[in-house]
Amino acid sequence: MDYKIVIGLEVHVQLLTQTKLFTACTTEFNPDAPNTQTQPLCIALPGTLPVLNRHAYELAVKAALGLNCSIAKFTKWDRKQYFYPDLPKGYQISQYDMPMSFDGWLEVDDADGHKKKIRILRAHLEEDAGKNIHDESGRGEDSKVDLNRAGTPLLEIVSEPDLSSAAEARQYLDELRLIMQYLEVSDCNMQEGSLRCDANVNLHIVQEDGQIAPTPLVEVKNLNSFRNVEAAIDFEVERQLEEFQLTGRKWGDPGVMKETRGFDANRGTTFAQRGKEDAADYRYFPDPDLAPVTMTDEEIDAIRKTMCELPADRRERMRTVYELSDYDREVIMNHSPQLSDYFEETAKISGDGKQAANWVTQDVLRELNDRDLAIDEFPVRPVVLGAMVKKIVDGDLTVKSGREVFAALLETGLSGNSLSPATVDQIIEEKGLAVVKDTGAIEATIKEVLSRDQNAKSVEDLKGGKQQAAGPIIGQVMKEVKGADAKMVREMILKIVQDS
């Protein structure tokens, strides 16, 4: 059966603010001390009033600009009303019909490798609810509510249904996360719930008569990892196909309502959640406690000026300026903006993007992982690594010796000593790792080695054209002249044997 997958994503991103959206209460992630970050407003004590955290609003504007959205000059706050234990006021302050930003887009690569724009319908600011904690002991104890998170600023980003596969959804999320991280708007830490995703999925099935039959729309809620988003979509595609073949039910048929489903990560399946008895009526109305927000062009421009380069632009620059492979570029960029900065500095100092990328993606990342260090804590800074790589690029140090130097640098740095480009020279000198460029000295050594009795057979073989016989001789020469370039030694040996 021929069909098209139609996916729209709703992503909630927690903004990196010190304090909550409407009160000066800390937003720290603190699940071990529930209900300690709760000022009177957070627990909705009678008489409390919200006051907008303007910094949160500006961060949201920055994020929206990063998503290529238009920014509303005038917006307001609305109450979304429903009863739930984690919602202490009985309503959530959100934005209903006048979102603070709208009409944005992100780019992903489609199945054919072409760039595809995914439209963003709107991104609006709202406050987070608290967290209900249910008893998992099976003894039926009371559920509890932790309001530490209540009131934390969230940006809800709603895409148009432009995504056509789980892979595209994944790319969209990766890109969105990169933008938020590069702009330092959110840490997008999914374990701590600072990025949450709901996926709206259905299929457009091409029927025999050429008519398109859309399957009933399903919203899969609370997907807490990108892998789960992909898995949930893949599962839904199969499930909806089967169901359609069985029932023929279409979106738009009488009685067909949007279905909300959960995702079971252990089984990789979605499951029906108890349907609400009636369609939810949130009774949105403008919050009379808050003034509307206005943004002038000057204010928007001022925020735009604080924005760093966006990941898409940086990716393009990485490709053209440093000539990186797609693989190296993605490894560096997806790691963190900090690693990208680290790489770029190293590349600039060393003068060779490819070499710098090799060191960063292999040696630096390995050490970061092994030692559980953040890039900012890594003692070998770009100015030092760059100096070392430059020596390799200039032929003053072999890659192999470089590894030794790198290890020594790291050890020195980790034991608390400060490092500088001079440290590189010092280590090279101490270990005698400098490349010997004195061809006269090398030539003399080669001749001496060739004249050794043990090598008579090898010399014969070489003369007979068996180039692999050079191996043992190279080894012996390299042992005598540390820091010689093996490739050059090989060439010289071949030349000397032939000339003799």
Added chain:
Amino acid sequence: MSILSTGAGELLAQLNRGEITSVELTQACLNQISQNDMNVGAFLHIDQDYALEQAKAVDNKRAAGESVGPLAGIPVAVKDVVCHKGQPCTCGSKYLKDFIPPYSATSIEKLQAADAVLLGRTNMDEFAMGSSTENSAFQKTHNPWKQDYAPGGSSGGSAAAVGSRMAPLAVGSDTGGSIRQPASFCGVVGMKPTYGRVSRYGLVAFASSLDQIGPFGTDVTGTAALLQALSGHDPLDSTSINKPTPDLLADLNQPLEGLKIGVVKEFQADGIDEDVISATDEAINVYRSLGAEIKDVSLPHARYGVATYYIIAPAEASSNLSRYDGIHYGHRAEEFKDLTDMYRQTREEGFGPEVKRRIMMGTYTLSAGYIDAYYVKALKVRRLIRNDYDDAFQEVDFIASPACPTPAFKIGELINDPLAMYLSDMFTLGANLAGIPGISIPAGMSSEGLPIGLQLLGPPLEEARLLRAARMFEQATDWHQKVPELVAQ
């Protein structure tokens, strides 16, 4: 004249001159309460020791020659809807019977900074919804003039406390007339300031876009002093006006010249009590005799006021009261089947009938399919009503009218007729919809011996002139000096 029948303004002056001490005055109020409040029922909570402790502290400050605040030593009763850290704040509701706020309203902090003596907490209609204080979950409050009559509401406790001279000053809140109507019923001065003049932070919300804290007093001067202390921008309230408060006392005794007072054509409707009509005419004649020009003005949309108000106020209330869900604080039903049932039982038990009625009305008018016909339309009419006042104030300085269509009604008379009860707000709620200041001043007595109040409405931010106009009237009449029998002369 006894200390109790002395006006608040004069008491402040005497305190400042050292002629009386705060302890004397506070003790006199406490005595008046202990002798009469069993019959009046103005207070829900009195802490004698705490009151005297504050009084003593102010007296000591004065004795030591330290500078004191503008309300130094004067007792102020507070409607039980304004949070005061460590004191009960029931809002007249069973739901908040045991609620003790861990923080203080900005108003309370301002009163403390002004060295006022916080005397106690006064009765009110539950969550300030009502016009008779009969909707309190705890007790009835009786009109100090005639005890089988209601004191008005919702700030009936504060009005009755001042009317029976248990406190020279009191704080109330006014969402549709909840200060001015009981002031009129109890024969005291009561004022609703411009929306945003007094911080709402710590005022338990009824209808956020209409609620405003305001003063009661035995005279205009004391009322002005209390409003002065309460006013000012508050960064904790986004709807607070960010403009300096003018000095309300500096020119208070200076009569206004060239005054133009408007009389609203549309307010001359059927159903207004004869005594109220003649007292109002009489009061307007007083202004005429003081040189004011009296002009007819039109508020063409005034007749939609009650309908508009009773859509907007319940809509906001239904939302503001959602937090009373039994989860986080306050009442929780003991028996329930599941979460939904817990909500249902808790709210069934925690709220009285008027509160439930308004939650239902508000929920209905905000519901999908109805919101455009009711709530959204009401917002549009509200704008027209506001424009009417703007237009009227192009022609006149103030608008004069009765504060209420009748003097106090009997307890129980209207409680089963909500619509008649709502109509008693017809002259007052326009000021809340328009956000303008209004004041009710004693201006007559009915044939049955019940007070009648005159309402003056002014343009936004014109509290200083409004108080001066009220003071002119007070200086020319002696209605404010009349006290009920329970005040010993």
